[in-house]
Amino acid sequence: xxxxxNIFPGTNCRHQSRMIGSLGERQLIESIRQxxxxxxxxxxxxxxxxxxxxxxxxxxxxxxxxxxxxTYGQHFDQTASPQQAGAKLIKRNLSDIAxxxxxxxxxxxxLLCGADLxxxxxxxxxxxxxxxxxxxxxxxxxxxxxxxxxGQFTAALTLCGTSxxxxxxxxxxxxxxxxxxxxxLGGSIRGKHLSFEPRLAAGQWLAxxxxxxAMMDVSDGLGKDLAALLPAGSSASxxxxxxxxxxxxxxxxxxxxxxxxxHAFCDGEDYELLFTVAAASDWRxxxxxxxxxxxxxxxxxxxxxxxxxPASPARYLDAASGAxxxxxxxxEHFKHR
Numbered sequence: 001x002x003x004x005x006n007i008f009p010g011t012n013c014r015h016q017s018r019m020i021g022s023l024g025e026r027q028l029i030e031s032i033r034q035x036x037x038x039x040x041x042x043x044x045x046x047x048x049x050x051x052x053x054x055x056x057x058x059x060x061x062x063x064x065x066x067x068x069x070x071t072y073g074q075h076f077d078q079t080a081s082p083q084q085a086g087a088k089l090i091k092r093n094l095s096d097i098a099x100x101x102x103x104x105x106x107x108x109x110x111l112l113c114g115a116d117l118x119x120x121x122x123x124x125x126x127x128x129x130x131x132x133x134x135x136x137x138x139x140x141x142x143x144x145x146x147x148x149x150x151g152q153f154t155a156a157l158t159l160c161g162t163s164x165x166x167x168x169x170x171x172x173x174x175x176x177x178x179x180x181x182x183x184x185l186g187g188s189i190r191g192k193h194l195s196f197e198p199r200l201a202a203g204q205w206l207a208x209x210x211x212x213x214a215m216m217d218v219s220d221g222l223g224k225d226l227a228a229l230l231p232a233g234s235s236a237s238x239x240x241x242x243x244x245x246x247x248x249x250x251x252x253x254x255x256x257x258x259x260x261x262x263h264a265f266c267d268g269e270d271y272e273l274l275f276t277v278a279a280a281s282d283w284r285x286x287x288x289x290x291x292x293x294x295x296x297x298x299x300x301x302x303x304x305x306x307x308x309x310p311a312s313p314a315r316y317l318d319a320a321s322g323a324x325x326x327x328x329x330x331x332e333h334f335k336h337r
Contacts, residue, residue: 006078008117029145032111060164063162064100094138099216101167102161104138105159106160177277177278181222183270186249187250202273206273215274215276221267234306236303236305237305249267266329315328
């Protein structure tokens with residue numbers, strides 16, 4: 001079994017050479033370039049100038065740009081390997097590209113950390129990032145490094161991609177549309193938050209299928225994210241029997257006494273696709289097309305968008321009773337819980 005690498009060796013460590021503070025900025029950047037290997041092209045396409053010089057996209061393409069971050073203590077901890085952490089940073093951004101039906105391309109990497117960060121940990125982190133870039137066709141063309149106080153680490157990635165003439169948006173669903181989700185939901189803290197696969201192929205297929213009316217990814221929990229798909233004056237009528245509840249959600253429920261449904265609806269970091277299918281579409285035909293393309297990826301129609309009831313303005317309704325669901329939100333940054 002490989003020994004776990006400590007992210008911060010400690011200020012009293014006798015081997016100060018193990019920390020990035022022993023390198024200095026120039027040597028650190030050069031080390032990162034070497035660790036990235038084939039996913040870090042030379043200037044002018046990559047690192048070496050004030051800006052990377054990239055070819056313009058085809059006139060028919062739409063340019064997609066997203067950014068996401070990864071912070072020690074928030075998005076991962078010492079139980080995650082550095083390779084898993086590096087891959088997660090890329091995959092968080094890839095999930096955003098997938099949610100608009102796009103194809104990923106070039107990225108910028110920013111590292112903000114204390115001088116006490118372990119060199120071998122960072123090398124393995126960059127290795128995980130590099131391997132994930134190779135898997136998904138992403139190149140790192142530049143970025144920045146900045147020093148923080150000891151014991152802190154954040155990495156931020158800006159990822160560019162392209163779509164065809166129809167990137168799927170969150171804002172284009174309508175009353176009557178079916179609400180659908182890929183995969184299983186809930187309990188991601190038990191491992192899926194590190195091991196998920198961005199749904200790029202499914203997102204591209206959905207963007208090309210005219211029945212799909214809107215899409216996003218589930219990163220902060222179905223209870224928070226679904227609200228972004230609902231048009232003004234609408235609610236989501238949810239069939240609780242059709243929620244795809246993961247085994248991990250059920251395990252979390254046994255541990256903390258909450259319901260498995262609550263975990264499926266409110267837990268974050270599932271990174272599945274949440275999308276709507278136009279009301280006028282032939283659902284059975286759509287489902288048949290999906291199963292032919294993605295036989296191993298579960299598709300669940302969990303409800304429909306309905307007109308809001310002014311007398312009961314709940315965001316989410318139980319399809320069976322019409323009553324408000326007990327969960328009306330998911331994870332939200334900066335909100336007291």
